Amino acid sequence: MFDRNLPFNDLPNLPPPELIIDNEILIKWGLASRNLAELNKNILRMPNPSMLINTIGLREAKTSTAIENIFTTDDELYRAISSQIREDHASSSAKEVLRYREALWGGYQLIKAEDRLTEKVLLQVFQKTKNSTQGFRPPQSLTVIRRGNSELRPGEVIYTPPRGEHIIQDKIHNLLDFLNFDTDIDPLLKMAIAHYQFEAIHPFTDGNGRTGRILNLLYLVNQGLLSQPVLYLSRYILENKADYYLLLAGVTQRAAWKPWLLFMMEAVERTAKQTNQMIDDIMDQKEVTLRFAKSKISWYSNEFNDLLFSQPYVKQERFKEVLKIKSRTTLVKYANELITHGIISSFYDKKEVYYINNDLVRILS
Ligand SMILES: Nc1ncnc2c1ncn2[C@@H]1O[C@H](COP(=O)(O)OP(=O)(O)OP(=O)(O)O)[C@@H](O)[C@H]1O
Ligand SMILES: [Mg+2]
The missing domain is CATH 1.10.3290.10 (Fido-like domain)
Structure with missing residues (x-):
């Protein structure tokens, strides 16, 4: 007999003796x-x-x-x-x-x-x-x-x-x-x-x-x-x-x-x-963003779109790498273009700048 106050040492081994898969x-x-x-x-x-x-x-x-x-x-x-x-x-x-x-x-x-x-x-x-x-x-x-x-x-x-x-x-x-x-x-x-x-x-x-x-x-x-x-x-x-x-x-x-x-x-x-x-929503949004961004921004590429949809927050450094940009001025110009069109927003932490894909954040949370 099972008693909830006593250690259940009679726990049956597996496979369960009384298992019926109907x-x-x-x-x-x-x-x-x-x-x-x-x-x-x-x-x-x-x-x-x-x-x-x-x-x-x-x-x-x-x-x-x-x-x-x-x-x-x-x-x-x-x-x-x-x-x-x-x-x-x-x-x-x-x-x-x-x-x-x-x-x-x-x-x-x-x-x-x-x-x-x-x-x-x-x-x-x-x-x-x-x-x-x-x-x-x-x-x-x-x-x-x-x-x-x-x-x-x-x-x-x-x-x-x-x-x-x-x-x-x-x-x-x-x-x-x-x-x-x-x-x-x-x-x-x-x-x-x-x-x-x-x-x-x-x-x-x-x-x-x-x-x-x-x-x-x-x-x-x-x-x-x-x-x-x-x-x-x-x-x-x-x-x-x-x-x-x-x-x-x-x-x-x-x-x-x-x-x-x-x-x-x-x-x-x-x-x-x-x-x-969730995956469908992310992939649909990814397509929509790609089409929209390409129609507005000349340098916008598939590769860059992939980056934006690979995680909700991207460090400024990663941005630079993917876009193969050296100068800070160009980077800021590019980022501002994205921000103006509502594709990303930026966030300043104590020592770092992050870019946020708000559409992705919305879907994930
Ligand atoms: N009657 C029961 N028989 C066996 N296991 C049970 C029974 N009731 C609950 N449990 C399991 O015990 C777990 C709680 O045990 P324990 O506190 O060690 O885990 P926890 O990870 O700290 O807690 P939680 O699952 O609440 O996050 C429950 O999540 C459930 O899996
Ligand atoms: Mg516990």
Whole structure:
């Protein structure tokens, strides 16, 4: 019998003994797969696909108090956001943004080198997410999951993960074997099953949610379902957090795999659709800007247009390089032409000048 106050050492190994993949699940799986495949094709149209994931913080930045921090390069943007938000006080989506990018790209490099999802990948993603050097939680740690999961006002215990010598190691090994070697289940469904399992094992004292959501993407990339980790699946999960919690609990308590799998397939389908829409909007805008700018500005080129649409903020230096301009006067003249026609605006940081593609910023945020 499951008791939410006792360590759930009876967590079944994978594949789930009671799993049935019925027609309804397969229909949702098909929709999710189709949209994911569409996204993969669409990614190739972008001059710089990683922009999609690198700028996830834009929305959070907008709501932060220091408005001028919006107008910096990505790196500075992230640093600014990080220093403003104390993790335990942060809203879940702001917290997600904090170290998401580092953990994701670090994990992406490592999983390519390792060629599969390994314990090393898992630990590194966790450590980057939490900016920590810890490993799996020790047997004596009293980690539990509480309702609301807020460090400020803890609610009642809803789940106690397995506890004891070796149990985390064993469960994790089983999980990794399942992901890497089980050939009976499609990888997209395996991702969803494994995500439950990872959260139920809860190998770390904190950061399990964020780590698990990054692992989802890395696994899709590793399995060739996603060519780059540009799908921000977390948004859907965070926006439906109450359901997400209930469905995870449903698997533990009633082996309710079906609603869980439907939820995760829906998450993939919707997120892939949104990302596709965003790519379409960016590419349409890119065309429109190109046509408009060429009609107004004699030197405007495709290459330059690519630059403007490869990231929302461009440093003055990059401008110079691409336009092969040496003199500052010419540069300012060129930039002013763009500004006059509303193609970019400029922003002066303490020591640098940035040019901003406002259309792109609008679409990305
Ligand atoms: N009943 C449950 N069984 C298993 N896992 C659960 C259950 N309820 C929630 N979880 C998982 O636990 C995560 C929270 O754990 P933890 O605090 O370690 O992660 P986090 O990354 O710090 O938090 P968050 O996911 O809220 O950002 C949730 O995101 C969810 O994935
Ligand atoms: Mg937490």
